[in-house]
Amino acid sequence: MKSHHHHHHNHRNISTTILYICLIINVAFVVAESIMGWISNSTGLLSDAGHNLSDTLGLLLSLIAIQLERAGANNCIKISRRVTFVNALLLLAAVAAILTKSFDKILNPSTIESHIVIYTAATAIVINGVTAYLLMRGDNANINIRAAYLHALTDTLVSVGVVASGIVIHYTHLYIIDPIISLVISVAIAIPALRLLLHILQIIKNE
Numbered sequence: 091m092k093s094h095h096h097h098h099h100n101h102r103n104i105s106t107t108i109l110y111i112c113l114i115i116n117v118a119f120v121v122a123e124s125i126m127g128w129i130s131n132s133t134g135l136l137s138d139a140g141h142n143l144s145d146t147l148g149l150l151l152s153l154i155a156i157q158l159e160r161a162g163a164n165n166c167i168k169i170s171r172r173v174t175f176v177n178a179l180l181l182l183a184a185v186a187a188i189l190t191k192s193f194d195k196i197l198n199p200s201t202i203e204s205h206i207v208i209y210t211a212a213t214a215i216v217i218n219g220v221t222a223y224l225l226m227r228g229d230n231a232n233i234n235i236r237a238a239y240l241h242a243l244t245d246t247l248v249s250v251g252v253v254a255s256g257i258v259i260h261y262t263h264l265y266i267i268d269p270i271i272s273l274v275i276s277v278a279i280a281i282p283a284l285r286l287l288l289h290i291l292q293i294i295k296n297e
Contacts, residue, residue, distance in 0.1 A: 109153050112221045116146040119217045123210055130206035133192045137272035138252045140184045144279050145241040147177040152238050171290055178287035185280045195269040202268050207256035214249035218242050
């Protein structure tokens, strides 16, 4: 019985370690992708960074929830709800910034460094793929880790879309495709973030 408990404890520690590794990789990449977005003048890359940020915050939430659960904190549920609320607000703020820039670029199209877009979004596919793989090897029974894994998979698909837009822009010079892609990604981030915000607000109100 004791060895079973010990094995379970080790398994949980491995899962937490995987979450920490994924979090560090993703934070570093969100910063790098944002910088590349500014350098290449691409709102597509910036919105992809925003989408990656949403999942990085998701990873952070998972870690906080797991650590609070383990610590047996009395107010752990209340604390995680407030962290979720702040995360949803941060995401909506990022979406607002991307939307503003996208509309500006639709009205005033400008040159985009398509090769930077292609290489950076291709790197994002690798990063998200590695994250998904690591999380898949984690504790599949843990709802937080499973959610983070599904988010990483979604991110991979979004980055594929950005690579495709970069290739099209490279060959056609239709720079308007970039802000259009970023509008689509922004909506994909905004809808669940808004739902989450309203849901959490309702729960907090009824506490």
